[in-house]
Each structure stands twice: as C-alpha cells, then as structure tokens.
Amino acid sequence: MAENEEGNSSRKVIVTKDGPYIVEGGIPLTKDIIVDDEDGVPREWEIRARFPEQESYQLCRCGGSSDKPYCDGSHLSNGFSGSETANVTGFNKRYKLYEGPGLEMKDEAGLCSALQFCHRAEGAWRIVKNRSGDPEARDMAIDMAQKCSSGRLVPCEKRTGKELEPKLEQTIGVVEDPGKKVSGPLRVLGGIPVESANGNRYEVRNRQTLCRCGRSKNKPFCDGTHLATRFDDGDESLR
Numbered sequence: 432m433a434e435n436e437e438g439n440s441s442r443k444v445i446v447t448k449d450g451p452y453i454v455e456g457g458i459p460l461t462k463d464i465i466v467d468d469e470d471g472v473p474r475e476w477e478i479r480a481r482f483p484e485q486e487s488y489q490l491c492r493c494g495g496s497s498d499k500p501y502c503d504g505s506h507l508s509n510g511f512s513g514s515e516t517a518n519v520t521g522f523n524k525r526y527k528l529y530e531g532p533g534l535e536m537k538d539e540a541g542l543c544s545a546l547q548f549c550h551r552a553e554g555a556w557r558i559v560k561n562r563s564g565d566p567e568a569r570d571m572a573i574d575m576a577q578k579c580s581s582g583r584l585v586p587c588e589k590r591t592g593k594e595l596e597p598k599l600e601q602t603i604g605v606v607e608d609p610g611k612k613v614s615g616p617l618r619v620l621g622g623i624p625v626e627s628a629n630g631n632r633y634e635v636r637n638r639q640t641l642c643r644c645g646r647s648k649n650k651p652f653c654d655g656t657h658l659a660t661r662f663d664d665g666d667e668s669l670r
Contacts, residue, residue, distance in 0.1 A: 442601060444619060444641070446651045448628040449513045451489040451502035452617070452641065454603065459484065460500070463604030463618055464668060465546065471610055473548045476578065478604070479668070490603075490617065494645035499664040500605045500617075515627050515650050521634050522582070529556055532564030534572055535592065537585040544581040544616055544640040545655025546606070551575055555584060563589075580606075580618045581653065582638040596637045606640075607666050614664040616640040616653035625651065 442456030454460075460482040468474040482500075489502040493511035496503040506513070518525070518541060526537040536559045549555040555575045562568035576584035577597045586595045599621040606615030619625065619639040626632050633639075640653040644662035647654045656662075663669060 443624040443626055444603070445626045446492075446513070446515060446628050449511055450492075450506050452492055452651075453487065453489055455487050457484065457486045458623060459600070459602045460488070460490075461602055461604045462666075463606050465606065465608045465610060465615070467610040468551065472550050473546060473578075473608075473610070474551065476604075479607075482605075490643065492641070492643050492645060492651065494643065494662060499614075500643065511645055513628075513645075513650060517633070517649050517652050519631075519633065522585075522636065526585070529559050531559040531561065531589075533566075533569045534559050534563035534589055535587040536572065536576055537587060537594075539583055541649070542581045542583040542652065543655060544583075544653035545658050546578075546580060546608075546615065546640075548578040549575050549584060559586075580604075580616075580620070580638050581640040582636045599637060605643075605664075607664075607668050609668045611658065612661075612663075612669045613657055614644070614662050614666060614669065615657055617643050627651070 442458050445453040461478050462480040464477040464479045465473045466475040466477050490500050491502045493506040495505035495509045526539040529536045555572050558568050558572040573586045576586040601621035601623050604618035608615050622635050622637055624632055624635050641651050642653045644657040646656040646660050
C-alpha cells in the first residue's frame with residue numbers, strides 16, 4: 432500500500448456494512464466548533480478539545496449511539512441502513528469552474544455538507560467572479576473555499592490553474608455548530624483514505640466530510656441533512 436501524505440500507510444477510515452466507521456492508524460480525533468461572525472455566518476474553525484489517543488476506534492454513523500461520537504452497537508437494533516450511494520467519479524471529472532479576474536474556483540455541488548463558510552459577504556462564487564482581482568477579496572475567497580471541509584470548493588491560481596489546498600494535519604474532527612444548534616459531520620482532513628464496505632477506496636482528498644447523523648442520501652459522505660433533522664449528539668456547546 433502506498434504511504435499517505437503523513438508517511439503512515441496504516442491510517443484509514445473503513446466504512447462497515449450498516450455499521451460504524453472503523454478508524455485505524457492512530458488518527459487524532461478532535462472536537463471542531465464552527466465559530467460565526469457578527470452576522471451569524473460561519474467564519475472560523477475552533478479546535479475545542481482532543482479525544483484520548485487510540486490506535487483504533489469505532490465512530491457512530493447511524494446517529495443513535497449513546498456514546499457519541501463512538502459506536503455503542505445501536506445500529507444493530509435501530510434498523511440503520513448504511514447503504515453507500517456516493518458518486519465514485521473523481522472530483523476533476525465532476526466540478527464546475529468559476530473564473531474571475533484573479534482567481535478560479537472548482538465547485539462540485541454534489542459534495543456540499545451545508546457548513547456554509549462559503550456564505551460570507553456576497554458569497555464565494557460572486558467574489559471569485561467579480562472581485563478576485565482585488566488582493567483582499569481574493570484572499571477572502573481562498574479562505575472561504577479552503578474552510579469548506581467537504582472539499583466542494585477548491586480555489587486555483589488564475590494563471591497556472593494550480594489548486595490552492597491548505598496544508599492540513601491528518602485528523603478527524605467531530606463537528607459542532609452552536610450557531611445553528613446542531614451537530615455536524617466528521618471532518619476527515621489531510622488526505623486520509625476512506626474505504627467502502629466492499630473494500631474499494633474512495634478518491635483520497637485533502638478535505639472530506641462523513642455523515643454521522645445516519646440520514647445522508649450521499650453516504651458515506653455528508654449532504655447537510657443534519658440541519659433539516661436537527662441532529663444533536665448531546666454536546667453542551669449546543670445549549
């Protein structure tokens with residue numbers, strides 16, 4: 432097996448059939464809080480806590496565990512169907528390109544997890560198309576796109592087309608969104624491989640979000656359904 436970006440070939444997330452995510456290779460697990468700006472729009476990520484280090488652990492993906500974010504076996508009794516429905520076509524065959532005076536941005540809407548960092552100001556798309564010739568606006572658009580943890584938005588250099596991906600530590604983040612009073616997906620960062628229940632590997636990407644409410648129609652990835660269902664894992668930051 433080829434080594435991943437951190438040089439640790441054992442690191443991966445395995446999707447089990449109608450069951451949890453098995454995390455292998457000692458991947459750090461953190462609690463990641465969405466911090467809103469004065470207008471109530473997501474602006475920053477805050478790493479609120481780090482879970483105890485473990486070489487291997489299981490994370491709930493049915494939404495029913497009483498020990499979230501860990502699995503407690505609830506999927507065995509609550510009828511959870513974890514059938515994987517995600518499109519396996521590579522990102523670079525699916526995105527729409529937005530071009531502006533100083534920046535380009537790739538957008539694959541099918542990956543959206545509704546975390547809404549792209550909603551600041553007039554939105555990432557209009558900034559790229561209309562104002563990216565201005566250095567300050569360009570930097571804002573890059574920042575917004577890079578904080579899109581699903582990897583839906585990828586900013587690129589205008590002249591060369593080079594993708595402007597942030598350098599991310601390999602971690603899995605348990606998302607909490609106090610502004611909307613909901614718990615969100617799992618942020619899988621830094622190029623951690625995700626394997627399907629049938630043993631195939633999804634495209635390895637720098638930023639991905641995995642469903643943990645159990646309701647996504649794009650399993651194993653998040654599609655933002657946690658907002659509509661008001662998913663709450665019991666975290667005190669939502670109170």
